[in-house]
Amino acid sequence: MVTAAGMRGARGALDCDVLVIGGGIVGLSTAYAITRAAPGTRVTVLEKEPGPARHQTGRNSGVIHSGIYYRPGSLKARYAVKGAAEMVKFCAEYDIAHAVTGKLIVATDRAELPRLHALVQRGRENGIPVRELGPAQIAELEPEVRGLAAIHVGTTGVCDFTAVAQQLAEASGAEIRYGAEVTAIDRRADLGVAVRTADGAVVRGRVLVNCAGLHCDEVARLTGDDPGMRIIPFRGEYYELARPELVQGLVYPVPDPAFPFLGVHLTRGIDGGVHIGPNAVPALAREGYDWGTVRPRELGATLSWPGSWRIARRHWRYGAGELRRSVSKSAFTTAVRRLLPAVTEDDLVPAPSGVRAQAVLRDGALVDDFLIREGVRAVHVLNAPSPAATASLPVGREVARRALAALARG
Structure with missing residues (x-):
């Protein structure tokens, strides 16, 4: 067992000024922003993956x-609008594959029309160009898509976020240590924060930044800070379309605000x-990319959190539909046909899944916006929801x- 005293005994000179845990796009954007804002600041990023x-x-x-x-004035709205423009510029500057394609949000049922019209107003409040379309105009853009009405959002695009993350790592000038899984943190060390990794190495810095994504609440607790929330993992299941010619660009349903x-x-x-999806279901592990991946300790932590049961009671009807589509390809195909009637089960080829790190409060409230909290010599990113990748550059600057500021306080 690693003790705080043992970690303090391993101390020598500090390895860096800022120690970032997590080599996803938010952690790497943070490292990039630090070295841009304060040249000469030594930054080390610890990432458990290779x-x-x-x-x-x-x-x-x-x-x-x-x-x-996103709600006007929220961090998500501000960061997404600004981040989308910055992401396109970043991709162009570093020759990263990207395209500004625009997208359609399509109402397929009359009950969705008020929500669609509300999105038009919300888009305009957020300064986003929005164009309203009827069925004939939908068919001009997407011949195989059917809907009663739609809106076209011109600033939506696509890019290779993995390539963006790799470029951020390179351009930041930070020391990136891969295969460095954090197992213990000692914030009582005399000069800052000491972190031990699974291979027994100790890395010392003055300030710690927690961008650990699916494990951010656990890292916060390792520092001695109470995050006040729990990460509940939701798996997003995708299919790839065997006949990609059926879809020209990006087509979304009208979302359920609940x-x-x-x-x-x-x-x-x-x-x-x-790609078609995601279908969202509870994951049985923080990195549970299929039903066969079960980690009892992590599943137990999810089930023991009071908020998990309150979510289940509140959203059981919605969740039942998602679970049905997870186990039944036929049910999933039926859902897709609301937008794309020509699709068949044979058109859907299983594709890799993702897992969303959803922060949930004790009362069962789903944290909807970015959640960044500070402790002594520590900054914790505790909820980085979609559109975190889009918004990573402005989010990184805020972190x-x-x-x-923590570094300046000493």
Whole structure:
């Protein structure tokens, strides 16, 4: 067992000024922002995987979100609108594959029309160009898609977020240590924070930044801070379309505002393939990318959190539909046909899944916005929801600002 005293005994000179845990796009954006804002600041990033962006960053649909869904004035709305423009510029500067394609949000039922019209207003409040379309105009853009009405959002795009993360790592000038899983943290050390990794190494810094994504609440507790929430993992299940010619661009349903997922949508990626999903179901492990991956300790932590049961009671009807589509390809196909009538079961080829790190409060409330909290010599990113990849550059600057302020306080 590693003790705090043992870690203090291993101390020598500090290895860095800021120690970032997590090599996803938010952690790497933070490292990039720190070295841009304060040249000469020594930054070390610890990532447990053998390379960057192996989880949420590299397992999403690759969409540069416009910000149309988010409450005006929220961090998500501000960061997404600004981040989308910055992400396109970053990709262009570093020759990373990307395209500004626009997207359709399509109402297929009359009951969805008021929500669609509300999105038009929300988009305009957020400064996003929105165009309203009727059935004939939908068919001009997407001949195989059917709907009563739609809106076209011109600033949505797609890119390769894994390549973005790799470029951020390179351009930051930070020391990136891969295969460095954090097992213990000692914040009582005399000069800052000491972190022990699974291979027995000790890394010392003045300030710690927690961008651990699916494990951020656990890392916060290792520092001695109470995060006040628990990460509940939701798996997003995808299919790839065997006939990609059926879809020209990006097509989304009108989302249900009662649940923090956008519904099954159609996404033509930067590689030309079309992904369909995600179907959202509870994961049985924090990195539970299929039903066969079960980690009893992590599952026990989910089940013991009071908020988990309150979510289940509140959203059981919605969740039952998601579970049904998870176990029944026929049910999933039926859901897709609401937007794309020509699709058949044979058109859907299983594709890799992702897992979303959803922060849940004790009372069962799903944390909807970015959640960043500070402790002594520590900054914790405790909820980085979609559109975190899109918004990673402005989010990274905000986390960097807080880390540098903590550094200045000593």
